[in-house]
Amino acid sequence: MALRNDEEKVNRVASSIAQKNRSLVRWGVRPAGDSYWALVVRRFLRHRLAVTGLVVLILMSLAALAAPLLAPHDPNAMDLFAFSAPPSVEHPLGTDSLGRDVLSRLLFASRISLSVGLGATLINVVVGVLLGGLAGYLGGKVDSAIMRFTDMILSFPPLMIILVLVSVLGPSLMNVILVLGLLGWPQICRLVRAEILKLKEQDFIQAARALGVPDGRILLRHLIPNAFPPVLVAATFGAAQAIIQEASLSFLGMGVQPPTASWGNLLTDAQSMGVLGSMPWLWLPPGLMIVVAVLSINFVGDGLRDALDPRLK
């Protein structure tokens, strides 16, 4: 009970400071009740591109989920008489270099690529926030150790790690997600740490400490939630990045394994001047999907940032 009171005191202190110091509101404790999030939602909805992006992403995810229902063909079935065939009634987006229906593959590929984006980002956020939070809050030796560990991760040759992981664990969607997730967190870690370093010096945290609130509670209840908006923004951009990275891995032959389709390996399959010039159905659809998905995620990220940052209109 006592603790609870203390926290309320902290909150009150924080909001009074917040009113005085505009820059503090940004990372300050959220005002009581749902009004903050209601405000965020309202601001987000005003961001037309972000809303469009969100709608597109939802549609894409629905299409991906419903791929087995929507796809006209089995994505791995070869039409023995139509290799690289142009669009037709039978195959609305044509067939690929092995006679497989491009539309069906595209739909199933969306599942893979979106899972990579989402999965890798989740791992990034969990690891990054935890380590960044600990480093920033505890400081000293822990901070030093965690940050040097981060440096080590950053300086590893990612391709080599992927090679090793793929050959030790076997190539699979899960491993692509794991690798991108486990190699991508340092950025978020650094971001969280920097935010927490800033927050830690602020009066309401100092006050909480002075009142004897336990460290874990301060970290979990006050610091991390307040550092969350920038993390959310970074995470959306990270998800877009992961989708591109999966495509690049496919290009280097280290992506998801055949016959599974991803946007990246569909696009990689079209790597020649002949295809580029005369078989647009092979590269245009996956190319467009990647662009639209990444654009949408980025717009949502922009919208979120503007919505979470009260200083912006």
Added chain:
Amino acid sequence: MSQYIVRRLVIMIPVVLGITLINYAIINLAPGDPVDLLIDPNLTEADRATRREALGLNDPFLVRYARWLGELVQGNLGYSYTTYEPVLERIGERVGPTLLLMGTALLLAYLLAIPLGIASAVRPYSGLDYATGVVGLLGVSLPTFFTGLVFIYVFSLKLGWLPSGGMTSLGGAAHWTDRLRHLILPAAVLALANLGLMLRLVRSSTLEVLRQDFVRTARAKGLGSWQVLVRHVLRNTLLPVITMAGLQLPALIAGSIITEQVFQWPGMGWLTIQAILGRDYPTLMGLNLLAAVMVLAGNLLADILYGVADPRIRYE
């Protein structure tokens, strides 16, 4: 502060050692060694054994690492397994081309991002703001292997304006324009890939600066908007941009694996992929050591800059 820097530099030594040890382990964990890979019918069993012995592949892992470390202390990075050149030389000859390509690309991106970013921040949600945002994001959202190919298709095959690859014409660059012509496509691909991120950074930091009191004061004092922009906003906007540039130092030297490959640019990225596929352990270790030092130096620099930018952060 200086004490802090010295301490960080001292800590860097064991960290670098740790990184190299782990890297060595990872590289050796990767299946296949440089002799496995030579599946040449001309290579007899005896020749394979000789090669393994000469490259020291028969020794236990820690012995090899210790040997590598011992050579390193004497400033020797060893010899490449495929070209037999000293690794230092092999990496050294790629520094120039890598810096040229990455430097041009990043410079190009900044030159575009700074004016466009400021302009879109001055008039947020205007047509220009949306347009630059979309173009920037388009660059970010296309994988470079694809943009590269499209650029070659359009500018080289169809229009015939620019060469499709290489750093110079055969026989060497007759004139600096030759080098420039070869540089344009790969640099444009990389610039486009980086433009979006920088645009966003410049735009948001300009927005932040524009809200600051001193800008309002300056405006209130009746300074023209151009004067305000140039004298106050630009200067303050550039700070985070410079920080960002500092953080990109490692990328500047690491090069780009994909773009260099697509455009036959003899840089660090291409060397990396060649060394991985050829299991050229000494070259890989050299590249990793360089990467580790660059990352550590870049992070130290960033930490120092954080400290300078925000005096509330205390270094204990």
Added chain:
Amino acid sequence: MRQTIRAMAVAFLILLVALAGAPAGAASEKVIRVGMWSAPGNLSAINADSSYGYFIVRFIYDTLVDLQPDFTFTPRLAQSWEVSPDGKTFTFHLHPEATWHDGQPLTAHDVLFTIETVATPGVQTNRGSALRAIEGLDANGKMTGPEISGVRVIDDHTIAITTKSAVDPARFLEQFGTGLYIIPRHLLAGLSPEELARAEALLNPTVASGPFRFVRYVTDQYIELERNDAYFRGPAKVDRIFVRIVPAPSMATQLIRGEIDLVAGPGIGEVPLEDWELVKNTPHLRPVTQPSLGYQFVAINTAKPYLADARVRQALHLAINRQLMVDQLYRGEAVLAVGPFSPVTPYVNEELEPLPYDPERAKALLAEAGWKPGQALELLVPTGNVQRERTGTIIQANLQAIGIPVRIQRLDFPSVLARVFADDFDMALLGWTDTFDPDHVSSTFGTGGQYNLANFSDPEVDELIETAGAERDPAKRKVLYDQLQVVLQEKVPVIFLYYPNMLAAVNERVINADPDIFYFESRAHLWDIREANR
């Protein structure tokens, strides 16, 4: 002060001139530019790491003889040669005017030195197999004592080589006569094996003997070669050759734009199939195509208990639709394989019908062999060759159609090889490029053979390989190898898929330089450019 300024100005001018540089080769020079997929690792004539390196080596070094597309051997460094009546001693008469690029004479002592160097234990080389047949060397072609009893220098221009047993002369001439590049003794004598591996004279081979002289290798960009005016077989027709590194997706573009004149040929520089139409429709390009010497195959690990039964392997073979690969995947630019001998060589069994695509019989055979339903197989596929990766996907679908789940493991080349050499695999999709002489089957299908990836062992096959290898008469060998192909088709140590066609193109202005699978670069002294296009 003024002097300093003047000195600085002069220095600046010199710098400007240096920066501007002179383009190598004046405009009137005849220059041919060749496109090749990857950079050579090194150019050592005894230890180049890849076929890219040896492609360059063949412009600048000489072998004793050349192999022609009609399967005859023609003089190169050896003006003539005789075989002793017992078929064991080959006496080579070297060209008396042969010299190194630095003017030193090239003699029989250089040939002896090259043999000794390659045969020295501890020297890093991949030419060892060229010496395997020589008397006085062990099975790996290595010296066991200070001298090689089978090699005798008769005079400066004559050298006699004795083989362990009498073999088909074509086999020895290909193995030794075209497989060993003669290196300069006067620059390399006395070096330890370690020094030899890093010897400047091998890695930067400005002194060799061939029709072209090595000028420089600009890292990952191009190799520049210039004509050797003093070449003993008469100077080459063109002044300069550039071999440029051009990744596959850009090959067609560079050919069409005239940035290169031709491609380097089978396995090291070809036009991607997707761009083949584009190239064929370009007026100034001449498409050149030919079945390759190498075949793609699925190695089946016969050491796995569930793959040990020949009926199972036959079933796998019958289940795979190879005609589809040839017709659709390769658009007809490949030839069905009946065995390990390329259709361009005389040893292919023309009578033998390729195994048909028959999934029903495959299922029946599986049932007969007691195949455990649901037993899954893993297929290793190396990355990097797009058509091969697609082939893997077709195999997966084909086998799944007869009820065998297949998991594809796409790994980089060294990873695949590591697992294959460790016998840790079910099936692996790989390709061999072999010699013209059919004896290569001894290492790929003979019991315990170095490259017997399938761990295949069969007394009948061993017997055939051994008898055919020891036979001197090509006609009799042909009969034995025909029989071998029949047996291999029954026992299926590997699934022979297809011989992809070499897809090459040459600019119309270039003559006598059409790429082929017979090392057309070793005839580079005949390459020329049409007068009108000079």
